[in-house]
Amino acid sequence: MSHDGPHAKLIYMANQIAKFMESKPHDQGIEGLSSHINDFWEPRMRRQLYEVLDAGGAGLRPLVLDAAALIRRPSIAA
Amino acid sequence: MKDFIIPDRDFGTPAAKSKQLVTLTIDGFDVTVPEGTSIMRAAAEAGISVPKLCATDSVDAFGSCRLCLVEIEGRNGTPASCTTPVAPGLKVHTQNAKLKQLRRGVMELYISDHPLDCLTCSANGDCELQDMAGAVGLRDVRYEAVQTHFKAKDNSGHINPSYIPRDDSNPYFSYDPQKCIVCSRCVRACEEVQGTFALTIEGRGFDSRVSFGAKTDTALTSDCVSCGACVAACPTATLQEKSIIEIGTPSHSVITTCAYCGVGCSFKAEMRGDELVRMTPYKHGKANRGHSCVKGRFAYGYASHKDRILSPMIRDSINDAWKEVSWDEAMAFTANRMKGIIDKHGRHSVGVITSSRCTNEEAYLVQKLTRAVFMNNNTDTCARVCHSPTGYGLGQTLGTSAGTQDFDSVEQTDVVIIIGANPTDGHPVFASRLKKRLRKGAKLIVVDPRRTDIVESPHIKAQHHLALTPGTNVAIVTALAHTIVTEGLFDEAFIRERCDWDEFQDYAEFVSQPQNSPEAVQLLTGVAAEEVRAAARLYALGGNGSIYYGLGVTEHSQGSTTVIGIANLAMMTGNIGRPGVGVNPLRGQNNVQGSCDMGSFPHELPGYRHVKGQAVRDIFEKIWGVKIDDEPGLRIPNMLDAAVEGTFKGLYCQGEDILQSDPDTKHVAAGLAAMDCVIVHDLFLNETANYAHVFLPGSTFLEKDGTFTNAERRINRVRKVMAPRNGYADWEVTQLLANAMGAGWTYTHPSQIMDEIAMTTPSFAGVNYEMLEVKGSVQWPCNEASPDGTPLMHVDGFVRGKGKFINTEYVATDEKTGPRFPLLLTTGRILSQYNVGAQTRRTSNVVWHDQDVLEIHPHDADNRGIKEGSWVRLASRAGETSLRATITDRVNPGVVYTTFHHPDTQANVITTDFSDWATNCPEYKVTAVQVAPSNGPSEWQEGYSAHAALSRRIAAAE
Ligand code: SF4
Ligand code: SF4
Ligand code: SF4
Ligand code: FES
DSSP, rough: OOOOSHHHHHEEEHHHHHHHTEEESSHHHHHHHHHHHHHHSOOHHHHHHHHHHTTTOTOOOOHHHGGGGOOOOSSOOO | OOOEEEOOOOOOSOOOOOEEEEEEEEEEEEEEETTTBHHHHHHHHTTTOOOOOOTTTSOOOOOOOOOOEEEEEESOOOOBBOOOBBBBTTTOOOHHHHHHHHHHHHHHHHHHHHOOOGGGTTTOOOOOOHHHHHHHTTOOOOOOOSSSSOOOOTTOOOTTTTTTOOOOOOSSSEEEEGGGOOOOHHHHHHIIIIOOOOOOOEESSSOOOOESSSSTOOOTTTTTTOOHHHHHHHHSEEEHHHHHHHHHHSEEEEEESSSSSSTTTTEEEEEEEEEEEEEOTTTTTTTTTTOOOHHHHHHHHHGGTTTTSSOOOOSSSSTBBEEEEHHHHHHHHHHHHHHHHHHHHOOEEEEEEEESSHHHHHHHHHHIIIIIIIIIIIEEEEGGGGGGHHHHHHHHSSSSSSSSSGGGGGGGOOOEOOOOOOHHSHHHHHHHHHHHHHHTTTTEEOSSSBBBBBGGTTTOOOOOEEEOTOOOOOHHHHHHHHHHHTTTTTOOOHHHHHBBBBHHHHHHHHHHHGGGSSSHHHHHOOOOHHHHHHHHHHHSSSSSEEEEOOOOHHHSSSSSHHHHHHHHHHTTOOOOOTTEEEEOOSSBEEEEEEEEHHTTTTTTTTTEEEOHHHHHHHHHHHHHSSOOSSOOOOOHHHHHHHHHHHHEEEEESSOOOHHHHOOOHHHHHHHHOSEEEEEEEEEOOSGGGGOOOOEEEEOOOGGGGEEEEEETEEEEOOOOSOOOOOOSHHHHHHHHHHHHHOOOOOSSSSHHHHHHHHHHHHGGOOOOOOHHHHHHHEOOSSSSSOOOOOOSSSSSTTTTBBBBOOOOOOOOOOOOOOOSSSSEEEOOTTTTOOTTTTTTSSSSSGGSSSOEHHHOOOOHHHHHHHOOOOEEEEESOOEEEEEEEOOEEEEEEEEEEEOOOOTTTTTGGGGGOBTTTOOOOBBBEEEEEEEEESSSSOOOHHHHHHHHHHHOOOOOOO
């Protein structure tokens, strides 16, 4: 994978999950992707994902954008 | 705990399996045994030992020595009791004047061709020939043999052509033909128990001799894999462990569990004082049933290797030399550093890695350290890099993160699919049991890019070998499902009853799509569509179908998807929930299953319960008296990313060498180098220790109590046979560290840790050390509902309720070949070495494998001017290394293969940081590479060795 930018790896990982979830019906895909990230991504990783999302989500597959509302935003305090 | 050496009783012939019972009379006693039992075994069950030499209960009777003669009323002659089956109403006599005389005659003949040096013989006190001479009352030998096998020169001083000198070529046992009585027990053990067929009897009559294949073959150069089955079967000193020759006979033994692979064989550690004399496989071990492989049986020498570090060491910076210190000083230094990091960077800046080599109790304590003392969930385990997709895939579909069967189940299987596993090398004792079943007629399908030994070996040939292109597992598994669904081969009744029929409909629609057909994926996978269809039909219709899989499934970017696909196959064909079927992950290291069960993953507490669940946290919060973080922690690759980024600073790593075992070595090294406190707790200064600030010496499995859980969920006891040479068992070291950080733990024995596990984890509720003493071992779940444990899972219903079919869309890995890197590298292991080789490299096992080599197809070798045995440069976009090449058609053109047992090879410099989408399990099994001739080690290898040498310096004591 390319290492362009600090968030490239994270974007790649989110898209990998999206590719699996895309073969499900759309609503199940959204559910599957958001709960997968909520369950397995440490808050630091989700915070970085939110940095990408807040900046417009460039590079993320549409399913990740669609699921964003269900991804838990980590609290500020570590 | 310690019992004196009472050899496990030998009943002479294997147990009969019949349910039909037969009653007969032996020496006036009534005996009732299953039909098919030999008279010899029936007598033994009644407590009567008939003299015998060529029979032993690990192999079928052969009837050659004629010592076991008996008389049967109403029958002529004196039949051999080992080959004569029982019949109702027989009246058998095992001892009378005629039999006594016949037996003495037989013994006289044997002894006349046997050296009479019992007092100095290595088998003295442990020799059946000696015992039988006593048993038959042999008092003198009336004639001197003219021709013998044991005199180097004959009576007239000429060289005796029948004398064969001792063969000491195998590092662990010797073959001394002068003591051989040609009973063929060894030959039968090699065939029936091990399945290697390395031994034969050559010649006839007086000339018949045991031979390792061709005349020129020694034990070492033959096909022998040094499993030791023949040595155990030999009644004399002919095949004998060298350790017995050197030390003498043992005086007591302790039952324990092998610490190498996930088969989890039970062994008797046979001791004299606190010296280990030999390890022999334990007949009543339920995983191995009396068999073993070279690693567990012989490769324990690392425990006393001079490289073992026995005192704690510390240093301020990784550029300093190590300083040996007391345990107190080491703990004070470590606690101080870790506390400093937490104060400055917060409680999420540190974490732990638990070991799949250590005990359940030790893994439990390490994850407890991070959850209850560091106050975060940053715990992960080496299972991340091997079987984490198994946990995810099986959890999602079936509801538990574990294999469904016990190993005994293989005896009842009819069709076996092996995907991405190399059992004869990786799980040898399971492979022997599987081969036994295959020789009896079960069918075999192998899905593997490489022609592994199981595809074709003596008396075994796979019906189908789907030699797919690395990285296309999902496409193959889905094409198998496509065939089963579109040809109507699925088990509708099973699916309707056990799964959700509507979900299956969706799934069936998905796999039926034309792009999932064997024909459509043929170009991609490189496997002929007809082969895929034939394999699918065989699995679906061939009777009990079982699937065994290994790291060739999990270590891919779609590892979890393949595991899901495998579970789908088993569910749609109804191959789950009874003996002979199932989905069975073959675990790599001895306690991969256990370390996962013990809550080593950052998102779940022991027993696979997510940290987000308040009810689960409550259980632990009450007992531990702390508040548990409800957010998932960092996985190993995430820890390293965070370290490079500067938010992760301290790591306690027990019994794991992440620098050597994890992918993309350069990234791992950068992550470790960025930390302020790396604590390595291990037997040796491993590669990771080059980047460590604290080294805590570890203890071996011989030096501690605990439990391991094998690939069949079997909890086996590990028992201490000697005091820890480093002073403390590993669980004690973790406790010292926890207490130095203020934890106040007070465990005095691992049984108390198991009690805490049982108290908090429902699937372990019924487990404790007293019951393990009684039952030997138990398979979880073990609780009120199943007090004797659970050999088969999902019998009446799936653990998750209804089995869940999930779509398995094939997504090509982004690791693609191209003009710069036109070949695909895949990796694996071999029998004699284990994982990163830290232990096996420190034993005589190196005679079988002293370096990693690259397998390359003749066509690809030719194109590049590569010769057998020459150095080649192996490069990927991640890095490059050099090793020697071997040219073979085991791999297809376009594919190369190597092992990763030796640190000098640094195969993981090559592997990339692609990983499984669900679990981040690294994609070891596919890397695009180029291979070119070279002159020797690469610059990185040389630079690395120099750095390693520098960072291993230990300052001289002042
Ligand atoms: S050690 Fe094992 S493989 Fe070798 S000859 Fe003996 S039984 Fe056969
Ligand atoms: S080597 Fe041992 S087991 Fe083999 S035939 Fe000779 S005496 Fe029997
Ligand atoms: S390495 Fe595995 S197969 Fe070999 S003895 Fe140990 S547990 Fe058994
Ligand atoms: S033991 Fe029966 S013939 Fe040898």
